[in-house]
Amino acid sequence: MPRPISATISVSSLSHNLQRVANGLQQSCNAAKSVRPNIWAVIKANAYGHGIEQAVHGFAQADGLAMLDLDEAVRCRQLGWTKPILLLEGFFEPADIAVLDEYRLTISLHCQEQLDMLDQARLARPLDAFVKLNVGMNRLGFSEQAFPDAYRHARQLQQQGILASAGKMSHFARADDDPVTTAEQLQVFNRLTQSLPGPSSVCNSAASLTPGLWTNVTCDGEQWVRPGICLYGSSPFEDRLPDALGLRPAMTLAAQLISVRDIPRGAGVGYGHVFTASDAMRIGIVACGYADGYPRHAGTGTPICVDGVRTRLVGRVSMDMLAVDLTSVPQARVGSSVVLWGDGGPSVDEVAQAAGTIGYELLCAVAPRVSRATVA
Numbered sequence: 001m002p003r004p005i006s007a008t009i010s011v012s013s014l015s016h017n018l019q020r021v022a023n024g025l026q027q028s029c030n031a032a033k034s035v036r037p038n039i040w041a042v043i044k045a046n047a048y049g050h051g052i053e054q055a056v057h058g059f060a061q062a063d064g065l066a067m068l069d070l071d072e073a074v075r076c077r078q079l080g081w082t083k084p085i086l087l088l089e090g091f092f093e094p095a096d097i098a099v100l101d102e103y104r105l106t107i108s109l110h111c112q113e114q115l116d117m118l119d120q121a122r123l124a125r126p127l128d129a130f131v132k133l134n135v136g137m138n139r140l141g142f143s144e145q146a147f148p149d150a151y152r153h154a155r156q157l158q159q160q161g162i163l164a165s166a167g168k169m170s171h172f173a174r175a176d177d178d179p180v181t182t183a184e185q186l187q188v189f190n191r192l193t194q195s196l197p198g199p200s201s202v203c204n205s206a207a208s209l210t211p212g213l214w215t216n217v218t219c220d221g222e223q224w225v226r227p228g229i230c231l232y233g234s235s236p237f238e239d240r241l242p243d244a245l246g247l248r249p250a251m252t253l254a255a256q257l258i259s260v261r262d263i264p265r266g267a268g269v270g271y272g273h274v275f276t277a278s279d280a281m282r283i284g285i286v287a288c289g290y291a292d293g294y295p296r297h298a299g300t301g302t303p304i305c306v307d308g309v310r311t312r313l314v315g316r317v318s319m320d321m322l323a324v325d326l327t328s329v330p331q332a333r334v335g336s337s338v339v340l341w342g343d344g345g346p347s348v349d350e351v352a353q354a355a356g357t358i359g360y361e362l363l364c365a366v367a368p369r370v371s372r373a374t375v376a
């Protein structure tokens with residue numbers, strides 16, 4: 001029998017979360033008397049660890065899919081996805097252009113090198129593209145000074161039949177924590193792009209869930225938002241849990257107890273004895289460790305559910321195991337179910353907070369050795 005640990009992906013929760021985002025956008029556009037933006041469901045990094053195939057099914061109602069990896073994009077086409085696919089980093093070398101052409105992939109154009117590579121391209125069909133403006137993330141995109149020329153270059157490529165459309169996009173650095181900076185960055189985006197034709201795309205999860213933000217994009221063309229993390233049931237905001245946002249966990253990481261023992265007062269548990277029992281107590285050993293992707297920095301007190309009862313992790317997480325306090329779960333025994341995060345357990349964001357990281361990292365890091373299941 002394989003080790004009793006598995007990650008279960010709920011396709012209906014993926015769909016639910018997409019619908020939740022769409023409803024939120026619809027409400028803010030009713031308030032603003034505008035048209036609901038199209039939604040790119042962001043599925044980079046193997047759909048934040050949930051699997052490309054599960055995402056293609058779960059996000060069937062999205063207007064497009066966005067990701068980074070060309071192979072993942074090709075996989076989406078092979079799975080039957082016919083709507084647009086956006087490559088958020090565009091492409092990397094001239095040889096990629098044939099793949100873009102064959103699989104009808106939409107590209108982000110964020111640097112001069114990409115524009116230059118396209119000058120030489122021979123295509124069966126012109127490509128859709130978004131020219132990226134850097135409004136302060138300082139990661140990808142043309143500076144305010146360079147953007148007008150870059151956009152003009154894209155328009156030339158359009159006239160040459162290499163591009164079908166030239167849109168505008170950007171990415172906010174602080175949509176999750178600083179509305180003032182975000183509003184300033186949006187103003188920069190509007191100032192540089194509003195007179196230019198083509199679709200626009202600016203908002204990640206945090207910005208998509210902030211009422212009124214995308215409605216302030218000044219643009220005649222169609223608009224696209226790009227939510228990612230919220231679609232998987234994790235919150236983009238440090239101070240709000242997914243439940244409060246109406247999101248459902250799409251991944252449940254569950255395991256079992258493989259040992260139960262009583263320890264006397266003063267006994268230490270696990271490596272370094274960083275936890276010692278202040279009283280006689282019962283502990284359980286769970287078949288999950290950092291080699292499964294559970295964060296080693298989650299310390300004593302991290303929430304965890306055993307047999308449906310919320311209790312706490314104790315001591316250091318080891319490679320293949322971790323220990324839990326069974327004081328509140330006296331009926332627990334070998335084989336009892338343990339939910340590390342997801343349905344019937346803490347949210348991935350609570351575990352992430354206890355480990356000093358974010359839900360994104362935990363979802364992406366579930367190890368290949370963890371068996372996978374998909375439920376409708």
Ligand SMILES: *Cc1c(COP(=O)(O)O)cnc(C)c1O
Nearest residue numbers: 042088171204205226227228229
């Ligand atoms: C990852 C990413 C997103 C989605 O971000 P979330 O915070 O997961 O919603 C949107 N746009 C770009 C460019 C990204 O890289």
